[in-house]
Amino acid sequence: MQSNRLNVSKPIAPSRRGVRLKPGYSQLDWNNLVQTKGSRGELITGVNELLVDSEFQRINGHQQMRLIENGVPLFRIRNPSININKKILQRHQISKEDFWGVYKGKVYSLSRYLEYHPGGIEIILNNCKKNVDMTAIFNKYHPWVNMERLLETCYVGIYID
Structure with a gap:
């Protein structure tokens, strides 16, 4: 007689290794931050520059x-959006304290x-620096x-060549 139980001890596909997140850095914590600081545009770095x-x-x-001078959060500026080229993007990929990526x-x-x-x-840091647009690598692992x-509250603008 065959059992219909799944053998959960064997992974179906090779697993990827994650990292242990610090307390207070779960997805729920991120959602809370987005709704508080994000809604006020406080999640975007490098605006004053x-x-x-x-x-x-x-x-x-x-x-x-x-x-921008009037304090409108960048993610709210549409039609037309803010333009960011490679030169500006690279200035915001030097440190993790002010790091931008393209998706x-x-x-x-x-x-x-x-x-x-x-x-x-x-x-994230390595893939954004290696590929101007991280869409392909992101979608490979997170479809x-x-x-x-x-x-959405971290949106800066449109990438232009």
């Missing part, structure tokens, strides 16, 4: 600059999220995750 960046001023219009052609400030990533900080929803 943009106001004095001549390259940023060159590729963005007066309307966007005025909105589906959109730039996100990842600094505040890094500690919440179950796969660890280094994998079920809605990145745009997860990081």
